[in-house]
Amino acid sequence: MSKIVYLSGSTQNDNIGVADYGTEALRMQQLADRVKFWIQQGQGDFIVYRNNANMGLAGTVNDSNSKHADVHVALHSNAGGNGKGTESYYYNDSNEGKRLSTLLYNNVAPITSSPDRGIMSDRVLYSSGLYELRETVAVAALIEIMFHDNVVDVVDYLSKVEQIAKALAKAIYSYFNYPFYEGNSEKDQAIAKLVKVSSYANSVWIPEFTKLADRGLNIWGLINLL
Numbered sequence: 001m002s003k004i005v006y007l008s009g010s011t012q013n014d015n016i017g018v019a020d021y022g023t024e025a026l027r028m029q030q031l032a033d034r035v036k037f038w039i040q041q042g043q044g045d046f047i048v049y050r051n052n053a054n055m056g057l058a059g060t061v062n063d064s065n066s067k068h069a070d071v072h073v074a075l076h077s078n079a080g081g082n083g084k085g086t087e088s089y090y091y092n093d094s095n096e097g098k099r100l101s102t103l104l105y106n107n108v109a110p111i112t113s114s115p116d117r118g119i120m121s122d123r124v125l126y127s128s129g130l131y132e133l134r135e136t137v138a139v140a141a142l143i144e145i146m147f148h149d150n151v152v153d154v155v156d157y158l159s160k161v162e163q164i165a166k167a168l169a170k171a172i173y174s175y176f177n178y179p180f181y182e183g184n185s186e187k188d189q190a191i192a193k194l195v196k197v198s199s200y201a202n203s204v205w206i207p208e209f210t211k212l213a214d215r216g217l218n219i220w221g222l223i224n225l226l
Helices: 024-041 056-066 095-108 131-135 151-158 161-175 186-197 201-214 219-225
Strands: 003-009 046-050 071-078 087-090 118-121 139-147
Touching: 003 024, 003 056, 024 046, 024 071, 024 161, 056 131, 071 095, 071 131, 071 161, 087 095, 095 118, 095 139, 095 161, 131 139, 139 151, 151 161, 186 201, 186 219, 201 219
Parallel strands: 003 046, 003 071, 071 139, 087 118
Antiparallel strands: 087 139
């Protein structure tokens, strides 16, 4: 029977990061798209749903519950207090939530450049815990990937979006004890197509498309749709 995963990208449109980060909602919604891609790439038996930036917190929780998700993964970036690095949270009363939170953290933290901040109960932040973790029916965890008001964190994150997305997907696979299929990456697939159709692929198109990809455009995904 398929496992149902709900990806909850931040809906915080007012949280604006430094450098080229933009808003937390924009970046975490983009990340949710990429995590969904890697979950499907791994060829596990999953049904993946996700929110959108206009749902708000209550709408996201209601949507997740209506989908009868098995796991709910909230994706956020952090801010404040000169912080840096990754941290993750679980609902205080949930052992399974703690296991999911630990897997997410252990897969992502080694990728980021800053010292990381650990795995914590949501009651560290509020006595009643975090709404999104408390009110979701599914096993839930929230990960703060990095600090969007820290330039070092932002530059590092923007260079590693695909790595982080794949790591999050692998953590979800690990939670269900599913093997993850290590096939060709989206970039590898796109380059193979370019080489097949153009003698200028290596000298012109691949370098130019790489520049676009480095700026955050999912050019490899677009090529694979052709």
